[in-house]
Amino acid sequence: MIAIDRKLSSLREAVAKLEPLLSPCRLCPRHCGAKRDKGEQGVCELDDKLKVFCCNLHFGEEPPLSGTGLNENQKAKGSGTVFFSGCNLRCVFCQNFAFSHNGNGKYMTQEELSEEMLKLQERGAKNINFVTPTPQIVPALKALLLAYEKGLRLPLLYNCGGYEDLEVLKALEGVVDIYLPDAKYQDAELAKKYSSAADYPEKNILALQEMWRQIKNFEYDEEGYMTRGMIVRHLVLPNALGNSLAVMDKIKEVFSDEKGKVPFGLSLMCQYFPTFKAKDYPELKERLTFEEYLKTLEKLDEMDFELEFVQQHDDCAEDF
Ligand code: SF4
Numbered sequence: 001m002i003a004i005d006r007k008l009s010s011l012r013e014a015v016a017k018l019e020p021l022l023s024p025c026r027l028c029p030r031h032c033g034a035k036r037d038k039g040e041q042g043v044c045e046l047d048d049k050l051k052v053f054c055c056n057l058h059f060g061e062e063p064p065l066s067g068t069g070l071n072e073n074q075k076a077k078g079s080g081t082v083f084f085s086g087c088n089l090r091c092v093f094c095q096n097f098a099f100s101h102n103g104n105g106k107y108m109t110q111e112e113l114s115e116e117m118l119k120l121q122e123r124g125a126k127n128i129n130f131v132t133p134t135p136q137i138v139p140a141l142k143a144l145l146l147a148y149e150k151g152l153r154l155p156l157l158y159n160c161g162g163y164e165d166l167e168v169l170k171a172l173e174g175v176v177d178i179y180l181p182d183a184k185y186q187d188a189e190l191a192k193k194y195s196s197a198a199d200y201p202e203k204n205i206l207a208l209q210e211m212w213r214q215i216k217n218f219e220y221d222e223e224g225y226m227t228r229g230m231i232v233r234h235l236v237l238p239n240a241l242g243n244s245l246a247v248m249d250k251i252k253e254v255f256s257d258e259k260g261k262v263p264f265g266l267s268l269m270c271q272y273f274p275t276f277k278a279k280d281y282p283e284l285k286e287r288l289t290f291e292e293y294l295k296t297l298e299k300l301d302e303m304d305f306e307l308e309f310v311q312q313h314d315d316c317a318e319d320f
Contacts, residue, residue, distance in 0.1 A: 002227075004148065006174060014171045018137055025135075030088060030197075044087055050109070053085050055080075055081065058080075064220065065079050065231075082116070088134055090195055091194055092278060092281060092284070095275055100132060117143070117154075118147055127156070127178065128152070128156050130157065133158065156178070159180040159181075161181070178215075181211060183247050185204070186247045187242065212255070218307075232251065235269045238286055238288045245299055248303060287314075293313050
């Protein structure tokens with residue numbers, strides 16, 4: 001159970017700190033300065049209105065977030081997911097391009113979004129999962145505040161691309177209970193080529209440091225669902241093994257203790273499939289091979305994360 005008085009006061013402080021950053025916009029590291037309150041759209045293709053693709057129970061996150069808690073025998077309860085439209089990254093292989101890049105979604109009032117969150121709680125969700133919230137963080141937090149005032153008591157999961165502004169993250173202290181950021185690149189050339197964000201490697205590591213500074217440890221409820229924690233996700237791309245190994249090496253260099261232990265979780269994903277603009281890049285046209293994924297798993301074997309999650313590759317008959 002979250003401490004509601006503390007949560008409400010952290011949320012009010014966060015809104016007060018973040019609202020001035022909305023227009024001209026400095027909510028993500030691009031600092032593109034769009035006058036969003038005047039209807040201008042930034043690189044993320046969003047003005048200041050709340051736009052959401054859908055709100056639903058989602059069962060595909062890591063087990064302690066949406067699946068079975070830490071008990072494989074219990075029925076999955078789901079994560080209360082809010083898929084926000086738009087994104088501050090421009091990934092050419094985006095698997096959510098329909099709403100992250102092509103503008104699908106509907107405008108909602110903060111009141112309407114708060115009601116959707118309460119419905120997710122009624123349906124049994126274990127958390128409220130904000131997917132790609134960064135560009136819309138101001139109206140999203142206002143809606144969340146309304147929902148908590150009306151009885152929401154679920155932890156907030158911040159599920160983002162990992163290209164985050166430090167000032168924004170600092171304002172989220174006490175608001176976010178679980179961070180689920182990507183660590184996409186440590187190769188600046190690839191970050192520029194595929195996501196139009198050459199500074200992703202340095203911004204990402206700074207963001208992970210700030211997130212872990214806030215979270216510090218893991219907590220679970222009586223069913224084994226995470227109520228506090230941090231899991232970093234890395235999607236292994238085809239023909240980019242060096243980047244994946246560099247991401248893992250960098251995390252180890254920055255975060256491991258004297259025994260080599262990294263205090264948060266890592267989720268190593270092989271679900272890449274060519275979609276959106278990937279057809280324009282010959283090296284992205286194929287799925288990831290099992291051999292490529294295996295190399296990253298061997299690297300993971302040498303490391304020691306607090307939690308580790310891997311996926312079943314289609315070309316592998318056996319469970320890992
Ligand atoms: S969130 Fe969007 S509008 Fe704001 S700085 Fe980033 S890309 Fe620009």
